[in-house]
Amino acid sequence: MSEEGTIKKLMYVNRKAPYGTIYALESLEVVLIGAAFDQQVSLAFVDDGVYQLARNQSTDGIGMKNFSPTYAALGDYDVRHIYVERESLETRGLTVEDLMPLTYEDEDDDWAEKDSLRVVDSRELAALMSEQDVVLSF
Amino acid sequence: MPLEVNGKSYETDEEGYLANITEWEPDLADAMAEADGAALGENHWEVINFLREYYEEYQIAPAVRVLTKAIGKKLGKDKGNSKYLYELFPYGPAKQACKYAGLPKPTGCV
Numbered sequence: 001m002s003e004e005g006t007i008k009k010l011m012y013v014n015r016k017a018p019y020g021t022i023y024a025l026e027s028l029e030v031v032l033i034g035a036a037f038d039q040q041v042s043l044a045f046v047d048d049g050v051y052q053l054a055r056n057q058s059t060d061g062i063g064m065k066n067f068s069p070t071y072a073a074l075g076d077y078d079v080r081h082i083y084v085e086r087e088s089l090e091t092r093g094l095t096v097e098d099l100m101p102l103t104y105e106d107e108d109d110d111w112a113e114k115d116s117l118r119v120v121d122s123r124e125l126a127a128l129m130s131e132q133d134v135v136l137s138f
Numbered sequence: 139m140p141l142e143v144n145g146k147s148y149e150t151d152e153e154g155y156l157a158n159i160t161e162w163e164p165d166l167a168d169a170m171a172e173a174d175g176a177a178l179g180e181n182h183w184e185v186i187n188f189l190r191e192y193y194e195e196y197q198i199a200p201a202v203r204v205l206t207k208a209i210g211k212k213l214g215k216d217k218g219n220s221k222y223l224y225e226l227f228p229y230g231p232a233k234q235a236c237k238y239a240g241l242p243k244p245t246g247c248v
Binding site for chain 2: 032035036065066067069070072073076077111
């Protein structure tokens with residue numbers, strides 16, 4: 001275990017489509033719960049995980065709760081670094097326009113609303129991953 | 139244990155949270171508060187209504203830290219602090235106010 005008060009860099013990597021398995025929702029809940037511990041948190045969305053951030057999700061046909069609005073609350077939980085892999089978007093014919101806008105308010109800049117979401121290519125993402133103390137894969 | 143209000147029965151979980159969020163009515167909040175030996179005033183309702191709006195938008199009940207910050211932004215600094223919120227909801231602002239608001243127990247509630 002780390003010493004008390006040590007801030008670690010944590011990255012949650014999301015690889016699966018939002019519904020059909022429990023991974024996406026579980027990951028989101030762990031992020032929200034973990035946010036209470038003041039760590040430096042980032043999220044990465046790769047492979048089918050990019051669908052978790054798709055706009056205008058509707059779960060009417062599958063009888064599950066549509067939890068996609070919750071991603072917009074991440075900024076309130078001080079999660080400010082959300083990376084989406086460019087190659088995963090391109091392979092699926094998606095662009096950043098197909099994703100929900102995700103922002104946070106910067107209290108050091110008069111609560112200006114800033115983008116949390118950044119599209120990165122796989123090399124950048126690999127570099128970001130190697131900077132982390134912990135990478136959790138869902 | 140079901141909660142009886144105005145002749146209607148509402149299902150709740152073992153901690154008293156409403157089972158079906160869509161059944162919520164303001165009278166339920168008053169009945170839950172009364173059972174806890176409290177009475178809801180205008181200041182309580184500000185927080186309860188805020189929580190319901192937050193849930194409507196984000197589909198979650200906010201953690202207490204998030205609630206405190208957001209209340210401060212919306213209702214002013216004198217209300218956006220834990221002292222004020224704990225005075226209103228001594229069992230924990232997120233937990234107790236969410237219960238009265240008919241929401242599930244907040245995610246990450248410790």
